[in-house]
Amino acid sequence: MFKGLRETIRAYQERDPAARSGVEIFLLYPGVHATIYHKFAHFLYRHRLFFLARFVSQWSRFWTGIEIHPGATIGRRFVIDHGMGVVIGETAEIGDDVLLYQGVTLGGSGKEKGKRHPTIGNNVMIGSGARVLGSFKVGDNSRIAAGAVVVAEMPPNSTAVGVPAQIVKVAGERVNYTKELDQIHTPDPVSLEIQKLTECTRRLEKAMRELEEKRHEDI
Structure with a gap:
């Protein structure tokens, strides 16, 4: 238990630039207190x-x-x-090295029985106010942007943004959120599609101008 507590305190020191000492984290950080309470509650639940x-x-x-x-x-x-404001449901499963911000919900999507909450892989970051709803897996090394609502499975090494969330795959690269904690400047799939359409329109306009110029030359 004490080894796990030391690991947790070190994790807070690595991820929170405002943390000044292990004593401060142990005595004053509600996330640490909630984790300690949960270990005891989970022990009682299993019995x-x-x-x-x-x-x-x-x-x-x-x-x-x-x-x-x-x-x-x-x-x-x-x-x-x-x-x-963090809420974690009964059948939620959370892997190692997971980081949650305030207001995150790991909830169910209905009144179904059995497994009804998400499974969060290792090394996942979930931004403030995000909702992950349903019985599916969020793959290892993934990121969920602030305010996103995730209702479907996420592959490893991916980013989810928007409502409902859409996946932006990070091709072949492991997301290291301990070095990149930016929850806001994440790729917006809608903007990316608009950019593609705009570029396509420009190419079509250019092709039409070239055809028009060629037609005038032929005349």
């Missing part, structure tokens, strides 16, 4: 002490503003930056 597990998770929510269902599975070095 079928559901009421006590929910009591601990609700106590954590009251103190941290972060709601993690005790049934959720969370990997190592999990970081919640700021944290207020």
Whole structure:
């Protein structure tokens, strides 16, 4: 447990430029507190002490503003930056080295039973206010931009932007969010398509002018 806590504190130090010391992170960061509470709640949940597990998770929510269902599975070095308003559902699964910002929801898309929340791969960053809704996987090394609403599976090494989110594949390159934390300046697939259409229109106009000039020369 203490090894995992040390890893988590180091992860916060690496990912949060405002972090000044491990003591500050341990005592004052709600994301760390929520993770510690969740470990205890998850232990109770696995031993079928559901009421006590929910009591601990609700106590954590009251103190941290972060709601993690005790049934959720969370990997190592999990970081919640700021944290207020984060909601993680019962059947959500989160891999190692995942970074969430405030207002993120890992939720279900309906009232179905069984597995109904997303599975988040390793080394994934989810920007503030993003929603990931449904039982599907977000691949390793992926990024979800702030405010995006993801309702379908994401392949590894990809970026999702928009509402509903669209995928922008990062061809063959691993996304290292610890060095690139920009949630705003992400590729916009709609703008990219508009740029393509604009370029196509320019080429057509150029071809028409050339044909017109050639016709005049022939005359």
